Amino acid sequence: MPPTTTDKQMTEDEVIAELRSGMTIGIGGWGSRRKPMSLVRAILRSDISDLTIVAYGGPDVGLLCAAGKIKRLVYGFVSLDSIPLDPHFRAARQAGRIESVEYDEGMVYSGLYAAACRLPFLPTRSGLGSGVMTSNPDLKTIKSPYADGEELVAMPALKLDAALVHQNRADRLGNAQHLGPDVYFDDVFCAAADRAYVSCERIVETDELLAAAHPATLRISRAVVSGVVQAPNGAHFTSCVPDYGRDERFQREYVRAAADPEAWAEFRARYLSGDEADYQAAVSAAGLVGGSVGGAA
Amino acid sequence: MSEPTRAEVCVTACADTWIDAGEILVSPFGTIPTVGARLARATTAPQVLLSDGEAMLTTGIWPVGGEPEGYEGWIPFRTIFEMLWSGRRHVMMIPGQLDGFGNMNISMIGSDYQQPKAQLIGVRGAPGNTVQHPTSYWVPRHSARVMVSKVDRVCGVGYDSAAAAGPSAQRFHDIRRVVTDLAVLDFDTPDHAMRLASVHPGVSVEQAQEATGFQLQVTGEVPETRLPNDEELRLIREVLDPEGLRERELAR
Incomplete structure (x- = not known):
């Protein structure tokens, strides 16, 4: 008998190895909330480029702009929430380095939903x-x-070659769960994509998913998921409630560094020069240093 | 009770935007509109729905920066879209630029869409909001920089743009009111050109006009914006904004 289920566990780099330059990639989350940052960091490390990115943009878009990975951006806004504007996105736009395809944020949902329903378009009043x-x-x-x-x-349908989203929990088969108050549009991103990759804080046994949570938290089915990545703290520095909130101190550091090429080179050397484990180690180290400095002050 | 401050006059001017609003979602941006919306719930618009800014609908009234008394519902972003598409919402947004027919820009400054002089946040939900439910605006610094003759990009649809786009754009279009730190404005004129509805105490009509990059419509004697009453002042000062964050929003 053929296996009835498939283990879809992968690493970040294995996910990125399935992506190609020139693809249209949707990124879940909203602003600086539950972004699949470890997958974004894996793109930064890779040689893929010329991407069309579809997103409710946050620092995912900022970092990809800074690394020159984006050819075309489909969006309704780019914001860091507690800090209204992302400096790298602004710089890229003001230099004319990315092609801007700006829609009302509800239109982005309509476009993704049309793609998920295999429709060429959906009518809407928004935009008129x-x-x-x-x-x-x-x-x-x-x-x-x-x-x-x-x-x-x-x-028009916003058909995606791939979707990247971050959830709180998932099983190895691709059933994914958000434990915060909003799934945002992660399920629609997955359904609109040829291949969807879910990173999560922790991979658990299927039975554990609903042990302490309402069924409505299971919004992403394995039917739409191609790969699952265990990525603890993988949404850092964006929020991933209830596992953790946004790292506001780190986000401020990101914004400060972005204002100056030298500071940005330093930020990259410190946080973005190694792999995900190196990143997480650097973040922990920065936390300790920041904590002691804060305590002394 | 000491004299009302300008910020407190602005709070009640925002609150008056939602008098008898009924069972709709009120979405205020900025501190003063947020205090105003909660004041409206406590006084003239007890039926309104207010979110916590994340995904929950709240009960009662609570201070800015604080925790709501309780919750009555769940309103993730997708549900907000559905509510706004169905018209059961009134938003008050903060313009980067606003023109004399209510066109509003928060996307970019400059004439080249593919290479703006200054990139802002993006159109956000403004195009959809303005053609589907009542929209008002809050301008914390009324100046010719914000109140412009022509916006660089139409994010929120003004009356002239809605008319040019046709009946489907106009069907639910309703730019209701503009509250600034100097005045209250509306579009109650034959061609929906922005009108000076009232000036805040201590502000002259000339002053409001000078701070505006287009000709304001004036019909007869321009009244003064009303002052908050004692009960409103008590709610603002003791319950809704005990830390006085409203004053900070007006610091020029």
């Missing part, structure tokens, strides 16, 4: 009358075939 129509000249409207005759935006 706004600059989104003029800055996306390919964006079309469609007339309702019914008596109302309304003229609405036909939001």
Whole structure:
């Protein structure tokens, strides 16, 4: 009898080895909340480039901008939440280094959902009358075939070659669970993608997933997941409640460093020159140093 | 009770935006609108739904920066989209730029969309908000830098842009009110050009006009914005914002 289930556990680098330059990649989370940062860091270490990134953007977009990985960005905003703007994203836009495809944030959901439903588009009122129509000249409207005759935006499907999302728990088969209050659009990103990769804080046995949690926390089914990565603290420095909140101190350090090329080179050397284990070790070390300095002050 | 401050006048001006709003989600951006929304819930709009800024609907009133009294529902971002698409929401956003017909920009400054002079946060939900439910604006620093003759990018759809886009854009379009640190403005004119509805105590009509990069409509004598009453002042000072964060938002 063939196996009824597949073990999909992988490492970050194995996930990235399945990606190619020029792909369209969706990144889950929202702003600086539950971003699959260990997978993003793995992209930074790789030689893939010319990516089209679709995201409710946060420091994932900022870091990919800083590393020159993004050719085209499909987004409704890029923000660090507690700090409104991401400096690397701003710098990339102001230098004209990335092609901007900006939609209303609800339109991004419509586009992903259309892709997940294998539809060419979904009608929406959002976008009408706004600059989104003029800055996306390919964006079309469609007339309702019914008596109302309304003229609405036909939001095109945002089909993804791959999706990267971070969850709190998952099993080896790809059933993934969020334990915070919002799944954001991670499930839709996965469903809109040819291949979806879920990183998580901890891989557990299937039976454990619902031992202490409501079934509604299991929003991502193995049917849409190609790979599972165990990545403790993998969303750092974004929030991953209830496992941990945003590392505000680190986020401030990221923003400060981004303001100055020398400081940024130092930040990269300190945190982004090695693998994920090196990153996590550097973060722990910085935490200790920061703590003692804070205590002395 | 000492005299109301400008920030407190702004709080009640924001709260008055939601008088009798009914059972809709009120989404305020910024400190003063947040205090205003909770004041509205405590006084003239007891039915409104308020989120905690994350994914929960709250009960009661609570101080800015504090924890809500309790929760009555779950409202992840996807549900917020569904509520706004169905029109059961009134948002108050903070413009980067706002023009005389209510077009609003928070995306970018400059004329080249692919290479802006200054990149801001992005259009966010402004295009969808403005064509689907009532939208108001809060301008903490009323100046010709924000109140411009023409926005560099239309994120929030103004009356002229909605009209140009046609009936589907206009069907639920409703830019209700603009509260600034100097005045209250609305669009109650025949062509929906922005009108000076009231000036805050201590501000002249000339002063408000000078701080605006386009001609404001004035119909008759411009009244003064009302002052908060004693009960409102007590709620603001003792319950909703005991640390006085509202004053910080107005520091020029």
